Amino acid sequence: MEAYTALLTLSQILDKLQPRDRRRFFHGKDDLVESLRQKVGFLQDFLENSPSDKASNFAATESLETRISAAAYAAEDIIESHISNQLLANGNTFWHLDSFWKMIFRVQSAVSVAVHVFWTPITHLNAVSVVAQILISARRNHKWVQVIKEMDFIMKEVDKIKNACCAGEDLWKNTNILPASTKASSRLHLGMRGENLVVGFEGDLAEVRSRMVGASCNLEIVSIVGMGGIGKTTLARQVYDDNYIAYRFDIRAWVAVSQEYSLRRVLLGLLDSAKLLNADMQDKEDEELAVYLYKSLKGRRYLIVMDDMWDTEIWDVVRRSFPDDGTGSRVLLTTRISDVAEYANSCSSYHMRFLNEEDSWNLLCRKVFGEAACPLELEESGKEIARKCGGLPLSIVVIGGLLSKTSTTQEYWRSVANNLNAVVLEDDDQCLEILSLSYNHLPHHLRACFLYTGVFPEDHDIPVSKLISLWAAEGFLKPNISKSMEEVAEGYLKDLVERSLVFVSKKSSIGKIKTCKVHDLLRDLCLKNARKENFYHVVNRSADVKQDSNAWRRLSIQPVAQRSDKIYRSIHSITHARSLLCSGVAPHLPSYVHLIFRLLRVLDVVNMHFDEFPVEVTELVCLRYLAFTCDSKLPPSISKLRNLETLVHHKWKFGLRPTLLPRRILMMPKLRHLLVSASRFPDSLGPAHLLGKNFILENLQTLSEVRNFRCSKDIIKRVPNLRKLKIAYDVSVSELWQSYQLENLVNLHQLETLALHCYHIRHAVYPEKLALPLQLRELTLSGLRLPWYNLKSIGALPNLEALKLRRSACQGPEWRPMEEEFCQLKFLLLEGLSDLVQWRVDDTHFPRLQRLIIRSCYKLEEIPSCIGDISTLQLIELDDCNPSAMNSAGQIQEEQQTLGNYDLQVHLNK
CATH class of the missing domain: 3.80.10 (Leucine-rich repeat, LRR (right-handed beta-alpha superhelix))
Known part of the structure; x- marks a missing residue:
């Protein structure tokens, strides 16, 4: 997976350079770089069309993939370092780099010789591996003589790789495992995907529901106990969403309490779910939040669900916020630990059992075929698959997602049955073995996208718009000339949902996925494989940063580590990092981290509060995604980030006077999503010599939330392809409405989503001229x-x-x-x-x-x-x-x- 992702991002680095910049930067040798890009594409095609679960069976191929991924990253470092150095040293102007491109010329010449002499059915692998090793050596030593010596060594390895691949071809002929990208030629009806299926637990559902609506006026605490993936959350959600339950309780609130959650996050989560949260509470102490929750619940019948309880200390504090005043309120806990349920003094504990073979088979059928019947020729293998899942619903649903996306043939189903170990599931590790089968069969283009969900905290509602922007910034999305990046990403996400590797959490009002989640066991699978493949590293404490950390490309610093200065000192040496994501509220990110990570593509520190704009960020000219929180305005120097695709600028304080975005933001042609708070879009564009008469942000799709946006014809022309626009106005007299020219919104012909807000109205004035585009x-x-x-x-x-x-x-x-x-x-x-x-x-x-x-x-x-x-x-x-x-x-x-x-x-x- 890492080799494919590395090659994909490398090819995109070359593809995304504008023709003019490529000519200037490549000093007349653009054709040589194009040749290199095509050779990289050969390897991409090989990986895409080969069985994704086969390559790992051969040590030689494993070694090849490791070398290629390292080489692709080395090539990225060479190219982007030169670009970065020249942009910073010469005022964003590409300078000629003769010595660098002479090296590229020699590399290409050597590749041509290698292709001519060693042409075999896997020549494209040989050629690219030669390129890979040459680039690694050249980067290390910058001496062409040593590159030639490295070539000699690589040529000796070619025969070993060839023999291993030939042996592999024979093995592939005798196996029924099909490529992960295979599409079912005789696809049956595939229903019930991404939904919470309840099979075999109807009795448990009735009992828990009955306890929730029982006659007792005392506060009752009910617990659902069972191992991960057995269906505790699904059962609790069915109760929580029940029509009668919703009618019976005055307040309902749901919060996930995982191992990574703090007391503060639990309290804020409960207040938010109960619709009791306001902006002022973010600054309150934990004890104040607990008192406010108690006062809000007192005298009202409430239902609280605390999902996946681990920590009895959190329970001790939160329990005091639940008044027992004779209203018949209920608290429902789900937990993997029986002792937690006993500690909470549950009046009833429901220990969830494994599904029997009949229920397991019924659940598998519903996942794969929906309401249709399973073909008779698949029943024998299908029942064996269901039995080998050990009665764990999560395993059955995930394996069902795999079967629903591949060939419905006897041979394929038998091969899946043979590759599932028959185990009695008693712990998470055994479950992970089964879940790994589905991951191993993922197409290469989905693997990185799935693993990346693990960078978010456990039980986190992942905003899909953010996830898609991050996928794009990381280079995980393969370009498609007929689709936008967002459309490609939505297709990837839909595929992961259909495979039950990602679950839909919320949908938008027009039916799109708004937020998604990953089951904690599947997240464990992500973290395990990410570590194995050196894809990213999650840092919870300074001890997680080890001696080999300098090779890490992506870092996710989790909430529990956010306030540790030692963490930032530990990551100081990770100079090759391309992504830094920080979750949870925390103090400032030290400026030296910005400077050390000078080739960053992703910097997500939106939950950190900066008093002033961190000017060091403008030196990170390779950035594609930037999210931060700062109460001051954006400086003109933000335009130095010419590669930026997503810019998120939040403000910490509520009610700040809107600041003006710099005109130079219009000089960021790759910008696709601009999300700002308390900021005004430039009303005038300035002198023609500054921006150019026809300068437009043609890639900009999202503009949210700008204040007092003046919809002049000239401004509208500068953002012609907006798909989502959110505007807030402060209007007291009709003349102001007229000056904002809302009638020109009709000229945004791509606009699909529009939000218009007006604050602080003093008089009954409204926009008389409001014309909206027809495709809204x-x-x-x-x-x-x-x-x-x-x-x-x-x-x-x-x-x-x-x-x-x-x-x-x-x-x-x-x-x-x-x-x-x-x-x-x-x-x-x-x-x-x-x-x-x-x-x-x-x-x-x-x-x-x-x-x-x-x-x-x-x-x-x-x-x-x-x-x-x-x-x-x-x-x-x-x-x-x-x-x-x-x-x-x-x-x-x-x-x-x-x-x-x-x-x-x-x-x-x-």
Whole structure:
């Protein structure tokens, strides 16, 4: 995997250079570098088309891959070091590097000789391995004579590699294991992917649910006990999301308590899940947070789920925040440790058992075939596979994900059955052996993406937008001329979800994956393989940094290590690092770390607070991803980061006066995602000689959240390909709305997601001229105070799928949609509409509506009963609304059930 990833990133370094810069930098020898890129591509093709689980069976091939990955990294260091040095020394101007490219010329000449003399069926491997070894030697010694000597040694190794590969070909012919990239030629229906399947635990589900709604008025603590992967979280989630449970409890909160979690994160997690968290609490002490949680829960019936409990010390503190005041509240724990359940004084403990063979087989079938039946010729092998998974649901689901993505032939299923060791699962290590089979069969292009999920903390909700940007910055995404990087990445993620290696945590209002998670056992698998392949290193303490650490390319410093200065002193020597990711809230990152890691591509320190912008960062000219928190504005020198694709600039303090982004940010042509807080986009572009008359950010897709964005035609032309835009305005008079020229938004022809917020309105003013692009799919409005009749133009948008009207987005007591409006709308949120009383609507106004969410609309009297007649409607959710509206929603559910519609869910949260 590491060899493939290294070659992919190396080829992208060459590909991403603009033709003009390549000519200037390569000093007329661009064709030589192109030849090198093509030779690297040969090896990529070999790895992509070979069985991913076979190469590791041959020591010679293993050695070859190790040398190639090291060589590719060495080539990266040589090229990017020269680029970095010249950019910093010569004002971002590429200078001619004759001596460097004379070396490249000699390398290419040697490759040509090697290809001519040693042409075999695996010549491309030989050629690239020669290049690899030459580059390694050249980098070490910078002497061509020694490179030639190294070539002689490599040539002696070629025969050994050839013989090993020939022997491997014979072995491959006698095996039924197919390449990981094989697509099933006779694919059956593949359903139920990425979902929480409950098979064999229906009785446990009924018992736990019964305990949650029992008659006791005392606070009861119920625990679910079992080993990792047995389904504790799935069972708890089924209870937590139950319609009646949601209706019965005034407050529900869920927090994951893993080995890496602190008391503070648990308290903040509970407050956030219970919708009790505000910005001021981030600065509170732990004891203050605990007291606030207690006061918020007192007198209310609450349900708390603490998932994956390990630490009894955390329980001691958190337990004091759960009042027992006769409301019939419940706390549900899941844990792997029986002693934790006993320590918590559970009134009931449910010890989850392994699935029997019948339930194991049923779960496997549902994962692979959905509602369809398993073909008879696969049953024998399939039942053996299910039995060898030892009754552990996670293993069954992951192996099912593997089977669902590959050939449905008897030979393949037999080979999987033969490669699964029959074990009785009693610990995590045995489970990892089974899970490793699915990882070993991953296509090469997915391996790096899957392993990378391990850099995030345990039980962490991973934002998909961030994950995709990091994948792109790391060079994991293979370019596709017909798709954007984001589309390629979404396909990768979907594949991992279908294989049950990644689980969907939250979806967006238009159905895209918003956040995802990795089961802690699968994360252990990621960490184990990442260490083995030297892919990245997770640092929890200074002892994790060892003598061979200088070869590390990627570092993830976890929350427990964030406040240790010793950690930063320990990583000081890791000069070849390309990625530094820091999780959790922590003090400043020492500036010397920035300077030492001068070839960084990824610097994610968004949870660190800088008082002033760390100017050392602008020296990291290879950066593609930068995320940090600083209350001061961005300096013009940020434009030195010409390779930057994602820039995230958060501000620590709330309510800061917006600062102006530098005009030179428009001189960053590779920028794709710009996420800033309390910042204004330049209103004027300055002199033509500074930016150029036609200078545009044509790659920019995300701009969020800019303040008081002036949508002049000139500015809109500079960001023509925006797909996501979030703007906040501070408007008190109508003239200001006119100056912002919102009617020009219609010219953003690629825009799919738009959020418009208005703060601090002093008068009833609203934008009279608001024109939106026709391809808009998701729209959020807040504080605009639009008259309801102004939604007519919004309702006419032909592609609008999600509409969120928040906090005084509209004003007036009555909303009466017109016919043929909102024809494609699937998601509707009404929140904080304080003066809405009547909603005049019928089922023809929202013919495709799937989810209706209403929150804090205190005056809304009822939900029209005809809403229930919308055939596509799946969910009605009311939270903190008028009791009469809550009752009307309950009546809609009753009416639909009398008509046989049991699919409609109604959630009523008091």
